[in-house]
Amino acid sequence: MMKTLTTAMKASISEVLETMFFLPIEFGDQKTHTQTKMDKEKANMACQLKFSGDFNGRFLLVTPKDLLIEVAENFLGESRDTLEDEHLVGTLTEMLNMICGNALSKLDSKVPFELDIPEVISESDIPGSQPFIIIKTTQSNMAITVIIE
């Protein structure tokens, strides 16, 4: 199950980030949030999206704030001087929403998955031992994972 889901997630991440956010990416080795040292290096923003269906769970996305600003510039076509927190939060949650919806739609599910509304979470709510897919960009890395409950 996790292997299938991870494959679907990677395909969706590439599709979404390149089509809607104009962000070329590569994937790094999976690491826990603690191993990424993202929490030690830069200010980050994180959000989660719960889903239910054939199985239930939640997706988590963590990104450095300075990378998110660049992504928001690409997504919204606005200069960074005009971006406010509302733009950054909206970009972050929409990015996860698209990845999650796209990935789950690639699965052969018996019933349609239902997605909750994405919500911003504190970095302290990120489980340190959970393995994350590392998304490498030219500037820095994002991290995404799914937790099956």
Add this chain to the structure above:
Amino acid sequence: MSYSILIVDDSFPMRSVIKKTFRSAGYASAQFLEAADGKQALERMKNDWIDLVVTDYNMPVMNGLDLVKAIQTLDLLKNIPIIVVSTEGNETKIKEFMDAGARGYITKPFTPENIRDLVTDILGEVDYDEDIDDSDEGFDF
């Protein structure tokens, strides 16, 4: 011809991106109205002239499917075409929307071409002489 297009999405950045995508797809002179959920959309539709509704599915207060169903119960509004733009690409969900009265369904991520092809089917060809996007908003697919 300039259209009046209602964009319904709880994400303010997403509404902005959809507007810019429409402009990029040739609908530069359209008038765009916005609503953050289905309930707000119904209020706007009762008070403003709307040629096309573009709605998300997953929203608080009233989701996109309930909005489509509600519009179909209102004689004055039920002929206004509705397009769904959603992350959810499950065929069962798409069929549910189409059966409820939606005229088209686009899954995210999307391109201006996806929008233009579908909207052209519904509203007809864009008059490019009138609708060339000469805005300077820096948005470029």
